Amino acid sequence: MKRLTRDEILKHTALIVLAALTLFPLYFLIITSFKDYDQFIHHFWEPTLPLRWENYVDAWTEVSGYITNSILYATVESLCVVVLSSISAYVFARYNFPGREVLFYLILGVLMIPPVLMLIPQFLVVRWFGLLDTRAGLLLPMIAGGQVFSIFILRTFFAGLPEELFEAARIDGANHFQLYSQIAIPLSFPIVVTIAMLNFVGTWNEIIWPLVVLSREELKPVTTGLLTFQGQFTVTSYGPMFAGYVLASIPLIVVFLFCMKYYISGITSGALKI
Amino acid sequence: MSIRDSVTASKGSRWLKQVKQSRILYLLLVPTFLMLIAFNYWPAITALYRSLYAWDGAFYQQFIGLGNFQEMFSDPIMITSFRNMALLTMGWVVIRVVFPLLGAELVFNLRSAWAQYFYRVIFVIPMVIPQIVTLLLWRFMYGMYGPINEFLRVAGLGHLARGWLGDFDFALPAILFVGFPWIDAFNFLIFLAGLIAIPSSVLETALLEGAVGLRRIVMVDIPLILGQIKLVVVLTLINSIREYQMILVMTNGGPGWATMVPGLAMYQNAFLYGRMGYGSAIGTTLFVILLGLTYLNMRYVQSEIELKA
Amino acid sequence: MRKTSLIVWIASLLVVCMAAVPVLSAPVFGPEAEFEGKLTIYLQAYAPRERRATDRWDPPQYAWQVAADYQKIHPKVEIEFLDETSTGENYDTWLRTRLIGRNAPDIFWVQNFDANQTYGPQGLLVDLREYLSLPNPYAEGFETWGDVFAPQTWDPVKGPNGEHYVAVGDVVVTPWFYNKDILAAAGLDPERIPETFGEWLEMLDKIKAAGYTPIAWAGAGTSGEMYWEWLSRTVFHSIYRDKVEEMDVAEQPGFINLKERVIALEKGIIDVDSPEYRAGWELMYKLAQYFQPSHLSDDEEMAYEQWVTGKAAMFWGGSWQLKPILYDSLREFDFGTFHFPLITKECFPYAAADKAGIMGGPTAAFQYAIPSHVTGKQRELAVDFLMFLTAPQNAGPFIQDAGLFAPGIKGVEPGGETGTLIANMMPNPRQEFLELVNRDPAAVLLTLECRQQTTRLFQQYAADRLTTDQVIQQLKGIHSRTIRQLLSENQWDLSEYMD
Incomplete structure (x- = not known):
């Protein structure tokens, strides 16, 4: 019992060190978002006072109009990818x-093509479809590309599930859809x-793709708003830019907290305990 | 009832019948493939066949067969680039598998569910940090007045201080070291998901047989999550070989050609020099290399599992 | 019956003709012309925006005034200015994709050498020549639109065959900025600027001896390419100034274009393996000994920081940095500027110029092109707006309000907050803009690729990784490859120039 406790302390120490190093960029992001130019140059590594809240005022002006767009795009894209890719996977x-291997490698091959060349x-395909400057024109190629990666990962997890579970369910009369939705998905919930x-x-x-596809102001996502702080002939304003990153990451953190809470719920409530 | 059984029972002879039987399966794959044909295959084919042309990315286009490839393989700079790419890829594949796995094992072995949730969140949150922030941080880290050099000065080793990214010998290792301790949230979550899926009965048996700590990790965990490891290896390979944005921001391939990689050369040729055909040829080469490596990885590692089973 | 029909026919013809006369004679351009529709414009550093809470000086805003004045004349035209958002490493990707997708703004910023070398020859831009030879109804006292442009924004911005893709209205000047306190600390007169290269080297030695970094140099990444371009052009200008007439054999008298540079290399007027060419590299190497030790890992921003925080005595900058310098709270010293001094025979045997070559020229932010996919009436509208913008009464306040660059439009003087400083940076009679005579004397920058590869050679050379012989050897390879490529892409036949 005593040894286990010492183990536990050791694990916690290692984790704290790793966590601190991993979180260091976040610390840097936050402290920099409160600095003006002077503070940024002279006190690069440590937090400074006074806090420059005006960075957030500027950042909010540039970012606020685009946040709903970003939430919409990110939600639609991730939902579509999860549904499409989990079925295929x-x-x-x-x-x-017949043809399973060939088809799978055809999908996998997409991952290998350098995106810059694409x-x-x-862009020409999206224009051909008449979808330039539309939400669909932005999202469809992103969904098409996003599912490839996800199919590849989900397939690994689905393939690793024990066949006995599926066999038992089939004997109980489960159809394809029930096998998918009641066994495969819940058991792979963390990865989903x-x-x-x-x-x-x-x-x-994503920066480049929306920049290229969208020119209507009202369709643009947060990332394009943040670019205003980087100019060709002007000194980059790190303070407001980083304040913008902080603001833009708040919705993400909310999503993460939620996701990490449900990360293992499928497993614990599922039928994995054989 | 089970398609799987009927298929394994009859090999090749009733191929058509099998196709017919699997109708529903093909139907389920239709949405995926429709999307891919429209937004991936079609653009990809138009991009890759251009590698056989002298193409400026706009209207000038002339078929030159394998001319671009010939030029590429006779260019000493491209050879340096491929060497750099190989070194970086090997390094990244090792560290981006080992460290996230270490993190996942540590978290998985914690006893408190609350502590597990806490560390999961901690390791996932850095995902929100845009790459540009991390890169800026590391550029200052390596700078003349950055903490690495300050530390050397304090330690009385001031003569070793240098601009690390501008040093011909250290620039490439410096690129490799960016992101220390490399606990990529995604790889971490994949490993953790793999570990969680290990049936508790297996772990109990291992405990009874005296497999604890590192011994259990090597003997039990790693073989059971080999699928996940294989996955992360393939994904890291793909990302490493395609990587150019980070190098563009950090060194632009310099000093000299010390950190030049084919991905960056491809970007420069395609978008800066107006030599889209040549850029496509580099891209096609990367595509072939990746396809080959992935195929080997999948084949080789898979057969190992099957042998054990 | 027949007669009446004939009369009716003639009468109706007359009516049609009379109706048509005003239509035909209606001016295509100018205040009288009828325009409607929407213009989307990307002005780069001139893009107007509101002042933010964290801004340290006023952002450019005069473009709004120009638009309002234009709309007073053409009320049916709507004008949208894009924010300066897609700059940096994303800009080329963005622009190329939009151009090929025929979806670029009606007027946008593009470097004229990129336009002449890549976008233009690829048929993506409108050649403005036919419009430049027309009168500009908005500019009084000029015969043609082309006449409003100053010499330094006219010849150097043309393409190899005289094409004119970009209307250029300003000039960048890139002097050396120096810290007067450091000069005083090194026992130098802080008001005395070096007249010759030899004097400058003496100054640099004293500064080094006093324990300061003489020069903060940006040698890393894309900044490194820019700095290398400035340095090599200045040094080789001094070496090949007397060969300019000999090189000027093809189109555009008075200006050495890309084709002529290729001819000069092929004919051996410029010989990479000559003693003077080698000496040029050795001179640059000598100067590199005064750079900060970490120059290969520092970009423009980092080099500037070392100067402004008092670690380095000098740095090579540009007129666009004046406002950042003036408003920099970190600067605790007075600064002065001087230009790269004349390289004289006393300190360099191959010096061949009697005037110091000044880096700078039409490579700033007022460089506007129209994409070829904008056609018909819309193209005329875009041209008309450019005519309006480049008229001195509009271009003047537009350039002065931004305060980033020197004007390149006739009849416009530097003005506004940075006006005096910019006026001081303009070449004196003993100096000349490199752009005017010889854009790239040593042909080190034939193409962007060539420019980047030679930068990398210089990085290795400055760090003692290559000898002069090795540099020359590699340069030969780079040149022959680039020339082969240029000849095949442009279908040039140089036989008439070779004797």
Whole structure:
């Protein structure tokens, strides 16, 4: 018993060190968001007083109009990706059918194509569909691309589930959809949540694609608003820019707290205890 | 009833019948493939076949066969770039697997559910930090008046202080070291999800047989989450080989060509020099390398599992 | 019956003709022309915006005034200015994609050398030549629109075959900024600026001896390319100034364009393996010994910081930095400016210029082009707005209000907050803008790729990783590859120039 406690202390110490190092950029982000130029240069590493709240005033002006757009885009994109990719991944993981390997590698291949090269051709496709400057034009290619990665990951998890569970359910008369929704998804819930979060953040932080596809002000996401603090011939205003990053990350943190709470709920309530 | 059974029972002979039987499965894959055809395959094909052309990214276009590839492989700079890419990729694949795995194991082995939730959140929150913030931080870290050099000065090793990113010998390792301790939230969550999915009966048996601590991790955990490890390895490979934005911001491939990688060369040719055809040729090469490596990884590691089972 | 129909026919023809006369004779451009529609414009550093709480000086806003004045004349035109949001490393990606997708703004900023080398030849931009030869109804006292542009914003911005893709209205000047306190501390007269390169080296030695970093240099990343361009152009200007006439064989008399640089290399007027070319590199190496030790890892921002916080005595900057310097709370010293001094025969045997070459020219923010996908009436509207903007009465306050650059429009003087400082930076009779005579004397910057590769050579050379021989060897390779590429892309036949 005593040894276990010492183990526990050791683990906590290691975790605290790792956590502190991992969180250091966040600390830097927050302290910098309260600094003016002078404080930024002379006191790069430590927090300074007075706090420059005006950074947040400026940041809010640039960011506030776009936050609802970003929330909408990130939510729609991550939901669509989770639904589409979990169905496809389930099919690839739990069934054997002619052409399965070929089709899977066809999907996987998309991940290998450098995205920079795809930018112009994708833009031309979106224009061909007449979707420039529309929400669909922004989101459809992002969903198409996002699902590839997610299929790849989900397939690994679905394939690792014990066949006996599915067999037992089939004997009980479960159909394809029930197997998917009542066994595969709940048992892989942590990874489904991870995928959703990853897509949420990915869409939230995307810069180039919205910049290229959208020109109407009212459609733009937060990232394009934040770019105003970086000028070609002007000194980058790190204070307001970082304040903008902080503001833009608040919705993300709320989503994370929620997701991490439900991260393991599927497992504990599920039927994994065989 | 089970498609899986019927398929394994009959090999090849009743292929058409199998296809017919699997109708519903193909149908389920239709949305995915429709999206991919429209927004990925079509653009990808138009991008990759351009590698056979001298193409300026606009209207000038001339078929030159494998000319771009010839130029690429005869260019000593490209050889340096591929070498840098290989070194970075090897480094990243190791550290971005080991450290998140370490973090996941530590969290997984905590006894308090609340502490587990707490650390999960802690390791996930850095996901909100835009890459540009991290890169700026590291550029200052490596700067002449950054903490690394200040530490050296305090330790009486001031003569070793230098601009690390501008040093021909240290720039590449400095790039590799960015993001220490490399607990990438996503890799961490994948490993943790894998560990959570290990049936508790297996862990209990391991405990009874005296497999604890590191011994259990090596003998029990790692074999059971080999699928996840394989996954993270493949994803890290892909990201490492495609990486250019970070290097663009940190060093722009310099000093000299010390941190040049093919991804950056591709970007520069395609978007700065107006040599889209050549850029596509680099991209196509990266595509082929990735496809090959991924295929090897999937094949090789999979067969290992099957042998054990 | 027939007669009446004929009369009716003639009468109706007359009516049609009379109706058509005002239509045909209606001016295409100017206050009398009819325009309607919306213009989307990206003005880069001139993009107007409201002052923010954290701004240390007023942002440019005069573009709003220009738009309002224009709308008074053309009330049916709507004007939208894009924010300066898509700059930096995203700009090229954004612009290229939008141009190819035929979705770029009606008027946008583009570097004229990018326009001439890539976007223009690719057919993505409108060649403004035909419009520049028309009168500009908004500018009084000028025969054609083209006449409003000062010499330094006219010849140097043309393409290899005389194309004119970009209307350029301002000039960047890049002097050396120095810290007067450090000069005094090094026992130098803080008001005395170096007249010759030799004097400058003596100054740098004294500053070094006094324990300061003489020069804060930005050698890393994309800043490194810019600084390298400035340095190599200045040094080789001094070496090849007397060859300019010999090189000026093709189009555009008085200006050495890309094609002529290729000819000069092919004919051996510029010989990479000559003693003077090597000496040029060695001179640059000598200067690099005064840089801060970490110059290869410092970008423009970091170099500026070292200067403004008093760690380094000098740094090479530009007129756009005046407001940041004036309003910098970290600066505790007075500053002065001087230009790269004349390289004389006394300290450099290959010096061949009698005037000091001044870095600077039409590479600033007032460089506006129209994409080729804007056609018909919309193109005329865009041209008309550019005519309006470049008329001296509008361009003047527009440039002065921003205070970033020197005007490049005839009849406009530097003015506003930074006006005196900018006027002081303009070349005196013993100096000349490099742009006017020889944009790239040593042909180190033939293409963007060439520019980047030579930067990397210089980085290695300055860090003692390459000898002069090795540099020359590699340069030959870079040049021959670039020339091959340029010849095939432009389909140039140089045989008439080779004898």
